[in-house]
Amino acid sequence: MFTKKRGKSDPEVSTASLPDIIFMLLFFFMVTTVLRDGERKVAVVVPEATELQKLQQKSLVNHIWIGKPVEKFRDTYGTKPRIQLGDKFASEFEIPLFLEQHKIKVPEAQRPRITTSLKVDGKVTMGIVTDVKTALRKANQLKVNYSARPRGN
Amino acid sequence: MARTSSRDRMKNEINAGSMADIAFLLLIFFLVTTTIDIDKGITVKLPPWSEEDPETQKLKKRNVFSVLVNAQDQLLVRGEIAQIDDLRFNAKEFIANPQRREDLSTSPKNAIISLKNDRGTSYGVYVEVYNELKAAYNELWDDECQSMYGIPYSEELPVAYRKAIKEKIPFVLSEAEPTNFGEE
Numbered sequence: 394m395f396t397k398k399r400g401k402s403d404p405e406v407s408t409a410s411l412p413d414i415i416f417m418l419l420f421f422f423m424v425t426t427v428l429r430d431g432e433r434k435v436a437v438v439v440p441e442a443t444e445l446q447k448l449q450q451k452s453l454v455n456h457i458w459i460g461k462p463v464e465k466f467r468d469t470y471g472t473k474p475r476i477q478l479g480d481k482f483a484s485e486f487e488i489p490l491f492l493e494q495h496k497i498k499v500p501e502a503q504r505p506r507i508t509t510s511l512k513v514d515g516k517v518t519m520g521i522v523t524d525v526k527t528a529l530r531k532a533n534q535l536k537v538n539y540s541a542r543p544r545g546n
Numbered sequence: 547m548a549r550t551s552s553r554d555r556m557k558n559e560i561n562a563g564s565m566a567d568i569a570f571l572l573l574i575f576f577l578v579t580t581t582i583d584i585d586k587g588i589t590v591k592l593p594p595w596s597e598e599d600p601e602t603q604k605l606k607k608r609n610v611f612s613v614l615v616n617a618q619d620q621l622l623v624r625g626e627i628a629q630i631d632d633l634r635f636n637a638k639e640f641i642a643n644p645q646r647r648e649d650l651s652t653s654p655k656n657a658i659i660s661l662k663n664d665r666g667t668s669y670g671v672y673v674e675v676y677n678e679l680k681a682a683y684n685e686l687w688d689d690e691c692q693s694m695y696g697i698p699y700s701e702e703l704p705v706a707y708r709k710a711i712k713e714k715i716p717f718v719l720s721e722a723e724p725t726n727f728g729e730e
Contacts, residue, residue: 415569423666440670442677445586515670518662523724530595539673541699
């Protein structure tokens with residue numbers, strides 16, 4: 394009697410579709426992933442705001458980070474807020490070159506839509522931010538986005 | 547004998563059992579490196595740079611809503627100490643001036659918000675103030691949009707609609723050069 398029953402049923406769940414499921418997840422994460430470009434050298438916690446707008450096209454955005462150097466660079470760079478362009482520390486005088494380097498990678502028709510995203514730590518004083526803004530204005534890069542987190546109400 | 551061996555050969559499939567493991571490995575890699583994109587912020591348009599001093603315009607005092615943020619992050623709105631929480635309401639009142647008061651703007655088209663800060667003002671407070679002023683305009687645009695087209699204001703609105711609304715209530719925010727106080 395027992396042998397009969399065991400013979401009839403095949404209790405194993407088929408795992409043949411497991412790779413497909415995993416692949417699906419994999420593709421989801423591959424599509425949503427933004428590989429972090431370079432090392433972050435300044436600590437930035439952007440302020441909170443409510444009137445947020447999404448930045449549309451990734452390729453039309455360049456980022457300027459402003460904040461205090463992270464722990465391991467404090468010995469060499471101190472704790473004063475610094476600017477990070479790309480993956481290295483910079484001064485506001487290097488901004489025009491940085492913008493130009495980004496610009497040449499963008500098709501000419503889309504260049505007026507280039508936006509600069511300012512990722513600035515909330516505790517940084519306006520002095521350095523103003524210097525950056527002035528540099529941007531001089532370089533005629535007028536579309537700017539103050540990066541912020543949505544405020545949780 | 548020959549038949550069985552040929553059948554054996556036909557059974558030679560690639561073992562797909564490890565496929566899941568490979569996929570898992572890739573999946574974990576992407577899981578770790580992923581930062582789901584939350585690139586949002588307040589979009590502003592900076593004024594173009596010019597070497598010459600800008601023309602000084604005489605403005606009626608009632609049309610200017612001056613906001614000063616000092617190095618101690620305190621607010622001075624139209625000459626009086628103010629709190630950030632009241633800023634949005636006051637700005638809205640100033641721009642729209644529903645009661646036609648003598649000391650508020652003559653019309654939304656003439657209203658100018660002037661923002662000035664010190665070099666020592668913290669960026670967080672600056673953004674907060676800017677956010678409140680922008681929110682005041684957004685709320686006014688929303689009201690206008692509701693009364694004109696019966697739909698809430700959003701960035702997805704047709705350009706013509708947005709233009710018509712911004713024609714009525716233009717966003718004018720003038721930022722003065724900051725004063726050199728209290729920099730780190």
